[in-house]
Amino acid sequence: MNCFFNGTPIDASPFNRVENICDSLLSSLIVDNAVSAKQKYFTNGDVMEIDKTDDRNIRLLCLDGGGIRGLILIQMLSVLEEVVRLKVGDCFDWIAGTSTGGILALYIALGNSASECRKLYFRLKDKVFVGSRPYDSEPLEKFLREALGEETKMSDIQKPKVMVTATVADQFPADMHTFRNYTFPEDIVDESKGKFNKRIFHKPCDQLVWMAARSSGAAPTYFRPCGSFLDGGLISNNPTLDALTEIIKYNASLDAIGKSNEKYTLRAVVSLGTGSIPVTQVPIIDIFRPDSLFGVAKMAFMASSLGQLLIDQMDK
Known part of the structure; x- marks a missing residue:
């Protein structure tokens, strides 16, 4: 129904038209709300000033996986920086990323601009993606150590909060692991009760940034696993829902220890993908x-x- 004999959908299908209308209306509503919420931040002509009067009102940026198509993410971030005239890291309080998006999330969290991210990816293309896959993992690891710092720890990143996903692949069923530069939500409750939450992975104060990036980007058939980790895209290629869940858990943990006044209120979510490939x-x-x-x-x-x-x- 509403397709050709070989199953190819008809563009003029009434179902497609309804879907397009709904998408258009929803997009318009989102843009209208965003514009109305931001109008008061425009001062001195066309310069946007990011409101920092309440640190508990936060903005979330989510970056998808997609390999070298991370350049698409960078291009969108570059346009965003042109509009707000600030670095991306200064516009968001929480950044989540997977695989190529995880590498970008960490690089941005270290204070780099979209322009610097673009330079990083061109160097990545020239130094790491050499020959045919699977690629040698050693050049990738050397590249990440140079770009992110050989001894830089996750806890060294003060702002913004950053979370990067990876897949724990040495168990069945496989599970998602999140590298963070802040305390794991469940640990907040355990620490308040004097308990020790025995975790098999490093805490932020011990976790190297470049290792988190390497783990998140360990795509099968492209690079070798990083210890027990494979590419986060196997479970969470778009980390938006996981990031939203993380914030909810974080707030619930603060509730549980009587610190409800420190809970975060999510003001905006920006989720960027790496484009659609031809079918x-x-x-x-x-x-x-x-x-x-x-x-x-x-x-x-x-x-x-x-x-x-x-x-x-x-x-x-």
């Missing part, structure tokens, strides 16, 4: 029990195709 037709993946040598070969090919599909889906 291409691929063979149907059909994995079955083989009954011949040809079937064995076909199943092996299909299993490989399934793995590639999952990896490519992560990059989207």
